Amino acid sequence: MSYKIIVDSCGELPESYKKDEHFERVPLVLDIDGHHVVDDETFDQKDFLRRVSESPNCPKSSCPSPERYLEAYTCEADNVYAVTLSAExxxxxxxxxxxxxxxxxEKGQKNIHVFNSCSASIGQTLIAMKIEECEKAGMAFEQVIETVDSYIxxxxxxxxxxxxEALRKNGRLSNLKAFVANALNIKPVMGATPIGTICQLDQARGINRALKKMVEYITKDLKNPAEKLLAISHCNCPERAKLVKEELLKHVPVKEVLILDTAGVSSLYASDGGIIVVV
Structure with a gap:
C-alpha cells in the first residue's frame, strides 16, 4: 500500500528525503521581536541566530494549525503517519x-496515525526513517504503529x-543561575525523559568536557549498538558534531551515523553551538 510520512519542522530531513514524495515537512513559525520566520526551506539559520543573540527576548514558536495538518493528510496515500515534536x-x-x-x-475513513516523538529534532528524523523501514518491509498499518511505538x-x-541564554530567556533557568554558569563556563548535559520533557543529566566546565560526559552517558545507556543508527544534529558547529561522532565510535560500534544541521525550531532550542544526539 502507498504511504506518506509527515514531520513537523522541528525534525530535520536529509536532502534525499526532502525530494521524496513519501515525505512532507509541515512548518512551524518562529517569532523574534515581531519578525516572523517560517521554518521551511527558506529558513536562514545565520540570520536567525544573529537576531536571537541581539534580542533580550526568547523567540517564540507557533505550531502548525489543524487545517495545515488536514491539508497534508489530504493525499493519495493509503497510510499516513505524522511525527511531531514532543507533546510536552x-x-x-x-x-x-x-x-x-x-x-x-469531513472526508471519511483513512489510515492516519500521529506519533508523539517524545523527542525533537533528529529524534523525529529517526522515527520517520523507522516508519519508512516498516512500510518498505510490507508491514500492515497497525503493525507499523506497534513497531514504531516500541522504537520510540x-x-x-x-x-x-x-x-x-535560551533557557534563561524562556524562563527555564533563573538569571542568577545562568549568570553563574556562564561566568564559570559551566555547560549542562541535558536529556529527554521517557515522556518527552527536558532534564539535566550532568554538567561540566567547558564544552569539550561536557561533550565527553554526554558520550559517557550515551555509551552507558546504549544497548545493542551494532543494530543502531546514531544521529547527530548540530547548530552551526559541524566540526563539533564530527568530534562527537569520532568519540562515540571509539566506544560504540553503531551500524550507521547520520549528521544534519538544525533547522529553525531545533536551532531555537539548541542555540548556536548546540549538539543533539539521538540513538
Missing part, C-alpha cells in the same frame, strides 16, 4: 490529532548547549 514541548501533537479528526469528519519507547535523546 509544543502543541504540534495536539494540532496534528485535531487535523486527523477534521479529516475523518527505546529511543534516548541527549544534548549539550554552548549557551544557557
Amino acid at each position: 514541548l509544543s502543541g504540534s501533537y495536539n494540532s496534528a490529532e485535531l487535523g486527523k479528526k477534521l479529516y475523518l469528519e 519507547a527505546g529511543q534516548n535523546t541527549y544534548f549539550v548547549l554552548e549557551s544557557l
Whole structure:
C-alpha cells in the first residue's frame, strides 16, 4: 500500500528525503521581536541566530494549525503517519490529532496515525526513517504503529548547549543561575525523559568536557549498538558534531551515523553551538 510520512519542522530531513514524495515537512513559525520566520526551506539559520543573540527576548514558536495538518493528510496515500515534536514541548501533537479528526469528519475513513516523538529534532528524523523501514518491509498499518511505538519507547535523546541564554530567556533557568554558569563556563548535559520533557543529566566546565560526559552517558545507556543508527544534529558547529561522532565510535560500534544541521525550531532550542544526539 502507498504511504506518506509527515514531520513537523522541528525534525530535520536529509536532502534525499526532502525530494521524496513519501515525505512532507509541515512548518512551524518562529517569532523574534515581531519578525516572523517560517521554518521551511527558506529558513536562514545565520540570520536567525544573529537576531536571537541581539534580542533580550526568547523567540517564540507557533505550531502548525489543524487545517495545515488536514491539508497534508489530504493525499493519495493509503497510510499516513505524522511525527511531531514532543507533546510536552509544543502543541504540534495536539494540532496534528485535531487535523486527523477534521479529516475523518469531513472526508471519511483513512489510515492516519500521529506519533508523539517524545523527542525533537533528529529524534523525529529517526522515527520517520523507522516508519519508512516498516512500510518498505510490507508491514500492515497497525503493525507499523506497534513497531514504531516500541522504537520510540527505546529511543534516548541527549544534548549539550554552548549557551544557557535560551533557557534563561524562556524562563527555564533563573538569571542568577545562568549568570553563574556562564561566568564559570559551566555547560549542562541535558536529556529527554521517557515522556518527552527536558532534564539535566550532568554538567561540566567547558564544552569539550561536557561533550565527553554526554558520550559517557550515551555509551552507558546504549544497548545493542551494532543494530543502531546514531544521529547527530548540530547548530552551526559541524566540526563539533564530527568530534562527537569520532568519540562515540571509539566506544560504540553503531551500524550507521547520520549528521544534519538544525533547522529553525531545533536551532531555537539548541542555540548556536548546540549538539543533539539521538540513538
